[in-house]
Amino acid sequence: MNIFDLYLEKIIKIVTLASKAKEIEIPENLNGIKVDVPPVQFDCDISTNVAMVLSKANKKAPSVLAEQIIELIKKDDKEIENISVANPGFINIKFKNSFWSNFLKNIITNNKSFGINKKSIKKKYLLEFVSANPTGPLHVGHCRGAILGDVLSNLLSFNNHTVTKEYYVNDDGNQILHFSKSVYLRIREILKKEPFPKDNPDLYPGDYLINIAKNIIKNNKNSKFDNFEEVSNNLTKQSVEESLKLIKFNLKNLGIIHDNFISEEEIVKKKEVEKVIKKLKKNNFVYEGKLNAPKNEKSTDWKERNQLLFKSTDFGDDKDRPLQKADKSWTYFASDVAYHNNKLERNYDVLINILGADHAGYIKRITSVVEALSGNKNKLICKVSQLVKLIKDGKPFKMSKRKGDYITVEDLINEVGKDATRFIMLNRSSDVELDFDFTKVKEKSKDNPLYYVQYCYARICSVFRHVNININDKVNIKNFDFKYKLEEIKILRKISQWPQCIEISTSKLEPHRIPTYLYELASEFHSFWNMGRDNEEFRFINKDKNLSEEKLVLLLSISKVIKSGMNIIGVNTPEKM
RNA sequence: GCGCCUGUAGCUCAAUUGGAUAGAGCGCUUGGCUACGGACCAGGAGGUUCUGGGUUCAACUCCUAGCAGGCGCGCCA
Structure with missing residues (x-):
């Protein structure tokens, strides 16, 4: 029971009838009329701006018109204790006890x-969120978007929409190769006592890799792990699985359970990228061309070359976006295009992506693709969650992947708890950066x-x-x-x-x-x-x-x-x- | 240089998608526990909503030009 909607309908009905009886004039569009919460100092329950919206059409001052409308409302409604005009023309209503x-x-x-x-109207939603690389457990930075996505899903479900929660697993590409290589080296460290190279910035240094390595050794007792190329395929698969185990465990601790995990590698293997590029080509959204060097400091070694590009400038993006790398393998963007085509083929009414602030620059190209594929500008909504600034002992706390010193979801839940984490992460608009003060949340939990x-x-x-x-x-x-x-x-x-x-x-x-x-x-x-x-x-x-x-x-x-x-x-x- | 986000009380942030006298918490300050649970409540001080212009009955909110901070800007994911 929404009393504001109830009274909005009532008031629109009253003024429409009055206009038919030639008592007042109404414009074609009544959208400006609202029933809202009045400021507390007025001691009334609801308030409407109807007289202000209609004053122009009636060539009357809002307060004069308001008195006229008040009489119409009084005639219609027996549950009102008091109804009055407040400057500059609001109508304030106070209900009788019986109403409450x-x-x-x-x-x-x-x-x-x-x-x-x-x-x-009931709709089918697909909500993609988290989708963190399967290279290790989730850390605090992933938390906000994860909670935001989960709560949006709850909210949409609460309103009787259908929601599918999806996690896109980026289990293909260079990062995964580096990850798999790191696991391999950890395995060698355990089996052959070869020290893990600490200074290679491509490798993943975190301690959790040791456990992953141990698990994989346990499950592959016959393997010698003598040659990376030989074991690479199998090892990558198992490493990703181990990572996903950790991630799912973290998500569960946060109270989050996804419906689907969609593998990038599967999509690539099924030639879905070729399929979608063919489709885009047919509509002239894909072409061979050259790109200018990007305008940032580190673009000194830029080599111009001919490559396959998506025409995202047609949709307002800064530049067209590459689909193929120099070695002819697909870019991350290309497989994501295929993934979004895959989403579209599953017939949802609305797609929602939750992204971290550091990926906000990606939004234009992916919404462009969805528009190109579906012809619908509003099919995909991207929601950005701004950064979480960690504060410990009153000082900003910087996490560094290289040193491997970042706060994981597990640490967070152990120290602060699921409920406090969720409440605090949600308490602010996702558009503003969030201060997450560890010491405060822990020590002064009463506040x-x-x-x-x-x-x-x-x-x-x-x-x-x-x-x-x-x-x-x-x-x-x-x-x-x-x-x-x-x-x-x-x-x-x-x-x-x-x-x-x-x-x-x-x-x-x-x-x-x-x-x-x-x-x-x-x-x-x-x-x-x-x-x-x-x-x-x-x-x-x-x-x-x-x-x-x-x-x-x-x-x-x-x-x-x-x-x-x-x-x-x-x-x-x-x-x- | 370009794009996105932000700018509101000393600090951290709200503001019902354009409404009336811009609200909370923390901090500061004055008061309240023999109770249906004090993890609480009542009061006070604290504002040029970053700046200039525009739109209208009405602007923190929309448009525009700036200023400041954050994030991003290979064929990484």
Whole structure:
């Protein structure tokens, strides 16, 4: 039940009817009309700008027109206690108690669907996220995008869309070869006591490779590991598998489970790259040509050559993008083009990619390809998550792949925990860089907004324990005819805004609004709770049984919204803390 | 040089996709625990929303020109 949508429909209906009766003029497009949350100082529940939008067409001052519309609304609606005009022409509405009683009754009986956006058309989404190279466990840098993707998936599913979560495994190309070579050298180190070359920047120095090497030795007792070329194929495959094991373990610890893992190598092997290039060629999006040297400092040794290019400049990219390397093997981009064609062939309505900030420069070319292949500019949405700045002991902490000293997801979960990690990573818009202060999150965990929200839920559970009601049971309420105090109405207003929070988070793919909302709701609750300290009237458990029931319904609705929101962001709501 | 992101209170950030007197946390400061859980609450101080111009009933939000910071800019993935 979205009361803002409800009243928007109502108001549009009222002005449309009035225009038919020649009482007021309306323009063709009524999109500007909105029903919104009024500022707190007005003590009203909803507010509309309808008079301001229609004032031009009626050649009347907004405040004058507003008075006229107020009369129309009053005639139509019996649930309004007070309706008034505020400068420069807003119409503010305050509901009767009965409205809120009905509202609560509605959300308690339909608590599972409260917040779902019922207007939106159900779609099939493909969400690609993480897709980190399978060369080792995940580190903190991967975390933010991983959590963002997972929560977007939850959010879309919550709104009854179909979502497939996919991980693209880059198990082909030079990096994988270097990785496999590193594993080989670790194996030699173990079997033949040959020291691992520490100074080769192409190799992967991390200690986790030793474990991977050990596992592979265990599984290949007959192999001698005498010649890299001989074992390379098999070894690469097994090394990637070992890496994926680590990655899946990390993801599971974060509470993330993908539906599909798609292998780049498989796509290349199946000649899907050739297939898609043929398709693009037919439509003149691929040609043989030369590229200019890139305009950065390290482009001194640039050699111009003829090569296969995708015409991404047709779609607004800076330059056309190469599909083939000098040795005629495919570029990363080429196989990614094939992968995206593969996605398109699986008939999804919308494709979403979650990328780290360091890959943002890649967006234009890949959206261009999807547009070229599908003819639809909005088929692929790329969402960027900005960097996480790690801070330890008040100082920025730089991770270095060369030294192998980076913080893994495992370290993070062990130190901070899944819930705190998810809540903090989500608490900010993905467009801004995030400060992740280790020492703070660990030491001062009481200042963590996660606990503030969880504490709200735990307190509610504690009340229910006192009256011997299981909070998860279906609660039978006989009487819904309650009289609410202003402080309680403030909580009800906040609850009524939950569907809006979901709607905006979903349409903009911005889940950070959810933790923000939950914090605000929890704040309303804690504030009310503390009023019961001085004044028994405000306590939830009361000698007057009817009064207690009224409060318990209110509490229950808060707990339902908190739980629902925490479910979406994938964080627990313990009943005791 | 070009592209993307950011610029809001001392610090870290919100702001319902253009609304009314721009809000929180931390920090500073004054107060509140014999309680339905103090992991909490109430109050105070703190603002030229980076700058200039434009669009309109209305701009933190949109357009434009700048300034500052971050990220990226082979045939690496």
